[in-house]
Amino acid sequence: MSVNTPSSLGAFLRSRRTRLDPASFGLTGRRRTPGLRREEVAQRANISPTWYTWLEQGRGGAPSAEVLERISSALMLTLAEREHLFMLGLGRPPEVRYNPVNTVNPRLQRLLDSLDASPAIIKTATWDVVAWNHAAAVVLTDYGTLPPGQRNILQFLFRNPAVRAKQHDWESVARVVVGAFRADVARAGLASEVGELVAELRDLSAEFDALWQDNEVLNQSEGDSVKRLQHPTLGPVELEYSAFSVDGRPDLGLIVYTPLDSEVAQRIKALAARHQRDAVAEDVPDEDVRAG
Known part of the structure; x- marks a missing residue:
């Protein structure tokens, strides 16, 4: 019954x-x-x-x-x-209700910070990065140096030469990202919300325009599960990709990149710790530094 x-x-x-x-x-x-x-x-x-x-x-x-x-x-x-x-x-759940966010709750941020050797980010359905850990800042992008409106993954991939240069196979990554972005936006009913972003990228990038016109719909899991980067400090890096939904927030997704090499993991951990120390130092007022 x-x-x-x-x-x-x-x-x-x-x-x-x-x-x-x-x-x-x-x-x-x-x-x-x-x-x-x-x-x-x-x-x-x-x-x-x-x-x-x-x-x-x-x-x-x-x-x-x-x-x-x-x-x-x-x-x-x-x-x-x-x-x-x-x-x-x-007999069914309601349609996803999208609420734009610029940050996450402290509990979720603590989870990210606990992954000291694995770059991890939280992204919205429109692929804006709203939270990250120190490992992500040193391996992927230092999102904290950018205004909230400029933390979109597609903008990084198609408009940032440094991000593009890191990718081992940029063309394959770009195809999967655009197809998965299209699927996420459609699932959340946000076509109108991303219209300006899509139009801007189509104008500025012939490669994005071609991929967008292909109308390919993909899950990120359909791409290579290993992300390969040519990092300016770490050199060649292989990271295993894992994606998770955020409980109670269907508009948010957690992405974790796990290093496949233990030595690389330790080096990421060291860089992330240095980044954290630098961030703490920047937050200390000048008078506190002088007093110390």
């Missing part, structure tokens, strides 16, 4: 409604039961009070995605609760 029944949806709606504090919505007066009243939720969701009551009673029929979105907002559901609401009401 399926657990996704009208009664399951009704029970979930009631539990979320009764936990809300009426005072936080400017509602006063004595109440016999905790939480908001059904008609108050219906008003916040801009739906019929009768229909909302039927939904809680398990007899309202299947609600539309639009109605579930309004109910989710009315009940102030978290992302996990919103997904659960859609699973109960429609």
Whole structure:
């Protein structure tokens, strides 16, 4: 027997409604039961009070995605609760909701920093790098020296000669990146959001324009799992590519590059530690340095 029944949806709606504090919505007066009243939720969701009551009673029929979105907002559901609401009401998760970000929470940054010999980054669905560790700064790109609007992976690959020169097989890398970028953007419904970026790259790079017109759609896993770089300090470097989704953030992806050679790993670790020390030193005010 399926657990996704009208009664399951009704029970979930009631539990979320009764936990809300009426005072936080400017509602006063004595109440016999905790939480908001059904008609108050219906008003916040801009739906019929009768229909909302039927939904809680398990007899309202299947609600539309639009109605579930309004109910989710009315009940102030978290992302996990919103997904659960859609699973109960429609038997599928909601469409990905893209929220532009420029940084990540401290817990995720600590995870990146713990990978002291493996370059690791967090990228958005539009392939903007929003977090990285010190190993990524010394092996890939020192993203911290760039304004947030200039940390896009496609811009690096097609417009930065230094990044291009590092690639062992730039043509293969570029083909996979463009195909995977196209797939990610389509999956997230962000074609309009990247229109300006795509137009700019097509104007400035004949190679990007040709790849874009091919309309090839790929997963990054379809490329070589080993990233080969010619690093100006480290020399030839081979890094094993791994990609992970970020729990609770479908718009973010974690990419980790693991060194295949233990000696190279130690050298990356040493460079990353030096980069970290330099970054800390730059953050120390001049008077503190003089006092030391």
